[in-house]
Amino acid sequence: MTVTALGDLIEIDDRTVLVLGQELDVEHDQPDVANALVHRTGDTLVLVDTGVTPTFRAALRTATDRVGPWSRALVLSTHGHPDHVGNNDLADELGVPVEHYVPAPDLDQMRDPVSYWVRSFERIAGAAPLPPPALAANEVVSLFRPMRPFGATTRTYEERPLERIRIGSLRFTGWTFADGAVRVLRSQGHCAGHVIVHLRDCGVLHLSDEGNGPCGAMADADQLKIQTTLGAVARLFEEGEAAVLTDGHTFSVRRGAEVAPYLDGLLEQATALQEAALGLTRESRRVRPSAFTTRFAETVAAQGVGGANPSPMFTTMMAVNELRELGLRPESGGVDAPWSRPALQNPAPQAPRPVSAARGSQPTSTLRGAR
Template sequence: MSALGDLIGLDDRTVLVLGQELDVEHGQPDVGNALVHRAGDTLVLVDTGVTGPFRAALREAAERVGPWSRALLLTTHGHPDHIGNNDLVDELGVPAEHYLPARELDQIHDPVGYWTRAFERIAPFTELGAPPAQAARTLLSLFEPVRPFGASARTYEELAPERVTVGSLRFSGWSFVDGAVRVLRSEGHCAGHVVVHLRDRGVLHLSDEGNGPCGAMADADQLKIQTVLGAAARLCAEGAVTTLTDGHTFAARRGAEAVAHLDGLLAQAVALQRAAVELTRGADRVEPGVFAAAYGRAVVGLGVTGANPNPVFLAMTTVNQLRGLGFRPDPAAPGGPWCRAGAGRPPGGRAG
């Protein structure tokens, strides 16, 4: 059983720092895993989690992979469980750089607004226990303090984009430390998400692209999630990636185990999409609560797992599945059935 701040040594200069699961009932924030690596004389931090104990674990990992005389912090995305200790990079006593995705800036600057909008979408599907804005503030209070910006923070997009080759595949992204560290655009889990590849160590850190078979966030892109999972599976199968890590499963996977894990997520994604299609086949209108209950049973029946399994995240995934099938709330009947907007008919209407 892993504990917050446990260290997994991937090689003599790379450490995975383990986070923890979300437990709202007991006031426990989730903490995303972080990757700590030394490339030449540069300390590379990929995300910084949140909480004081995790901050201390990052320092321990940094000392383990040393010595280094420069620091580079790479933020994969803007959720609070990944950015809480970003100011640590300025306390290391060496010249430092910090990069983060431009498309994540809105949620970083206004996390309450971001999570309020997320909770407003799921209000018909689950009991939040409070109005969406209050529920958002309650959730975010678990993560305080969050310090998302290093003093040198810039966006990746300020740098000239590159075509980055990993194995047989080509990506859009950026490279650092003479190409030893690559940042690859993925943008599936949320709008600006990136993944990180350590060229000389064969490590691919998916961060939250590997959270589960289907994206929960309002700004998730299901196709991009499945595309990056498929690309990762190919790179693992051909040996271009030898170690796979992510933000929340608290493990490092290698070889056939990594491929099987990724193929399992892809198979579950297709199975859940098929279940959603069957649940709505021939229907122009669905009751949100009825659909959510049936979809939840499909999730359990398929043995689907993912980061932080709880009713709120299940509801967020449910909304994305229903919207992906063309259903939308009927503006003429708030709180009523959702209606399919098909060819030639608006939400709530019928084909003429």
């Protein structure tokens, strides 16, 4: 097994480099840092995500020198999580004309990451050994320093006209850059604004965090979109429209024929987790997240589910998302309140009571005509 360090470079070709991040370690005040992709097409530098920490920032500068020369730059954020956007103001320091884009649905969490994490932790209060949600959120976000998600050139993708993009037999919506050499494809599974990036000329598909395990953890994750994205990407590789897969957190490069089986494995795990969740929820009409999570974690371990930053906290977040995916809802806002499915039918309506006119009341027609 290859041991990697923050900022190590994997050369994909002479103009494409993957800059490696690191895993989250809250106990040792270590933030997770997402991998970044650095590429040159023509005279344009393409930087996909910027990670966080000064060490990673320096590694990005090294990588941009490795793929040069370039005279303009394009900085693309795949989504708004702090491990991907902390060094976004690097776009202002490249010394060339630059464009920087972020997803509009993620602006709120980029401006106020603490509130975003409070929302995620409130959902698992009582089901995981965490401090109060506000305290836990502040603790997590404090790891990501300095945090500079915006620069002078930052705009949202959504300010550009939406394009229909065809790659092989598949059709996407998104945005293209550098005369079509860079394709930003909407996926929106890992979180509300997520995009993936396809580099046409070198055949790299950067999945970013859509491949963080078979089940999304965040409050704004969409399991169907994750699974649809994984299936579509597998098809691109099977058709030869992509040749190299990179992502945000596995610290490796997958090539050619190994990609589709890897993605199929994630989809098989997703199916197994949902099947296990169904079995656990059939045993009782009402389910407490804490009890469900304990047994769900056993399935996660048995399936060998990995993904980014595996921990009891993220396992609990996935478990709650599985309950939501199966149609269950919390019965109240209480800590570890039971979840259950809404009734299939509304209660039978009661017959209306006859209303007798009160003495001296006006006729209905008179009331309707009053102004």
